[in-house]
Amino acid sequence: MWLAEYIEEGEPRRLVDALAARDDNAAHAWLLTTPLPPGAVGPESARRIAEAVRLDEVVRADPVDLRVLAQAGRLLCRMTSRGDYRPEVLAYTGAVAVHEALVAQASALAPTLDHYAILLSLALDLHSGPSHLLPWQPGRREALLDGLESVLAAPPWAALARGEPTPRADPAERHRAAWIRRTARQPFGPRDQRTGAPRLRIEVAVSDPADPDTVETRFLVDGRPLVPEAFGRGPGNAPEYLLDSGRLRATPEPREVQLAEAYCTEGCCGALHVTVRRDGDHVVWSHWRRPPASPHRQASSELPEYRFDAAAYDAEVARAENDHSWAWPARSTARLLAAGLRDRPELLTRWDCRFGWVGTAFSEPDTTTLSFTFWPGLAAGRRDTAGPWLQFVWDLPDDGTPPDVRAARALKRMETTDPKTFAEVRGGSREHAQVLGFPWPEGQGH
Structure with a gap:
């Protein structure tokens, strides 16, 4: 348990899996009350933890430990994750009972950013994700959505959703708060949208x-x-x-x-x-x-x-x-960049480059990343498919300007300047880089 709590990212998942496999009261108590980072619990691990600790029974205790209640929400959220080959929540026989008990007692949770995100994630999945498909009695899923909506509409929770993090807030906290503001109403449409x-x-x-x-x-x-x-x-x-x-x-x-x-x-x-x-x-x-x-x-x-x-x-x-209300600024910039390059492919082809993809990375959601491939001879129509090529990546951190301004500025730069001069080599081979006269990134393989 000490190792699982203090070890660096990478190994906790194996330790948590080992704890879940133990028939040990201390291990089960730790699994029920210790907030575990996503890297420590995959979708299948979340299901096995819930089964090992008999979560469907524990969460119905009267009174229930509020740490256990929050942990039940985290485990359900992990089971609905698409970071695996199947939605594990559909394989968890206690899923309906845990949802029922959690929503019934959700108002007892303190209105924190973490708790709001848990309840909103559960509502989003009940609305349009795999949890919608659990074996609900008629009207029960809709009743749970109503219950979650009622909790999150209460004044302290609503104030949390409207609030802006302080300028010194951790970036992860700012991202989460912005996601809550964008998503807060999505699972709770008018009743006629849910029943008809x-x-x-x-x-x-x-x-x-x-x-x-x-x-x-x-x-x-x-x-x-x-x-x-x-x-x-x-x-x-x-x-x-x-x-x-x-x-x-x-x-x-x-x-x-x-x-x-x-x-x-x-x-x-x-x-x-x-x-x-x-x-x-x-x-x-x-x-x-x-x-x-x-x-x-x-x-x-x-x-x-x-x-x-x-x-x-x-x-x-x-x-x-x-409807782009779901998108954050860096993602909107990526969408506008992609549209601009679809309309004007010559912005890249004139430099012997072909558009690959543009988006945002999970680890850096505030950075727009553009990928393109350098194929010598492409502009003249003489690309040698067997010859050397390189993949380039251009990272555009969010500088606070509106997405349309950032995208227009990036397109203008590609119009006037060879993007290979300011993007970085990220793919191809060391040999291709040497032939084409570009430095191969340090620490990257062949």
């Missing part, structure tokens, strides 16, 4: 920055989350891939779209594909492709053909494409 949901609802879900996991596009069809129910091996694809690209727009010409990919990549465990086409007054989703069986099911049933009213479908896709 539109045929198709598209939402972007961002996880708690303290547990950096993923930014995913979620699809609610008749109120049920499509990706975890139909696929279950990974999250929905990023909004930049599905929404900014216009891939979900329907035309008479059928288009196959990848909605989600397995956590380990499509080449390993598959992906979820659907063909989108316009058919008169309807938009049709059909010809599904996915692996033979979802991890949390014995067998996969055939997915139905979905027919959406075309006008309603177009309106929903347009609304989702134009």
